[in-house]
Amino acid sequence: MSITVITPVLNESTFLPLYLQSVTAFADEVIIVDGGSTDGSIEMIESFASTHPNIRLYLSMQGTAYTDEWNESDVRNFMVDQAKGDWIANIDADEVFDDAFQSTVPALLPQLDADVLMFPMINFWKDPWTVRVNAPNDERWSNDIIRMWRNGKGIRYRDQKHHCTLRGKTGDVWTLPSQRLNIPLYHYHYAFGNRFKFNDNRRGDVNLYENVGKPDWSYRHGEYEIKLVPFAGKHPEVVNAYMESQSMKGWDG
Incomplete structure (x- = not known):
């Protein structure tokens, strides 16, 4: 069974080399919509696509991603409509699946009765x-999350401009037959590169209310605990290679 990966992109030059290496190892099709990158992301994707013809890049005509002119549900549903795979996987550019995904999931898909698949999400911080x-009161980190679903079942994104969620054809996506696969999806947004983007601090978690400067990872705003634990797992090989190339062993940020 075939897999289509869909991803919106905006200035992801740090993560794109990792993302592209990871998803092209298992995806039959990769659909990307760029929302106005100015950091070389488009050129990176085009260069990679020159040797990977299963990558399709579209440039958004809505305006810069995540501004008021950008409608995230429209963008994501456009990619859903273009997808030809039997399964659709929503993987953001700063996310990488555990290596077990490639060796396990494609062969497992024909055996599944589920229409949606959940995976544990590992969110790195600093x-x-x-x-x-x-x-308590901060229940959005390292949860199980739906990131794959069967194509052709009417599963789409709700009409929301930002942070849109999935819905089923006749109701909530959580009512559809589902299965949890114990294969982590690692979110590296707050681990590499600038580790912070403009308008990325709506909850005030790093004390940068003007969206400028370097993140203050020790800041505690008092509304809820920012709970951290050491990472006890193993990074995917593409991430290990990146860290070695950046001499990040023992790196403390």
Whole structure:
């Protein structure tokens, strides 16, 4: 069974080499919509696509991603409509599946009765050796998350401009037959590169209210605990190679 990966992109030059190496190892088709990158992301994708013809890049006509002119549900549903695979996987550019995905999931798909697949989400915080986890009143970190679904079942994104969620054809996506696969999806947004983007601090978790400067990872705003634990797992090989190339062994940020 075939897999289509869909991804919106905006200025992801740090993560794209990792993402592209990872998803092209298992995806039959990769659909990307760029929302106005100015950091060389488009050129990176085009260069990679020159040797990987299963990558399709579209440039958004809506305006810069995540501004008021950008409608995230429209963008994501456009990619859903273009997808030809039997399964659709939503994987953001700063996310990499565990290596077990490639060796396990494609062969497993024909045996599944489920229409949606959930995976454990591992969110790194300030470096690639620290994980942010659930805390009271802050239940959005390191949860199981739906990131694959069967194509042709009417599963689409709700009409929301930002942070849109999935819905089923006749109701909530959580009511559809589902299965949890114990294969982590690692979120490296807060571990590498700038570790912070403009308008990325709506909850005030790193004390940068003007969206400028370097993140203050020690800041505690008092509304809820930012709970951290050491990372006890193993990074995917593409990430290990990146860290070695950047001499990040023992790196403390």
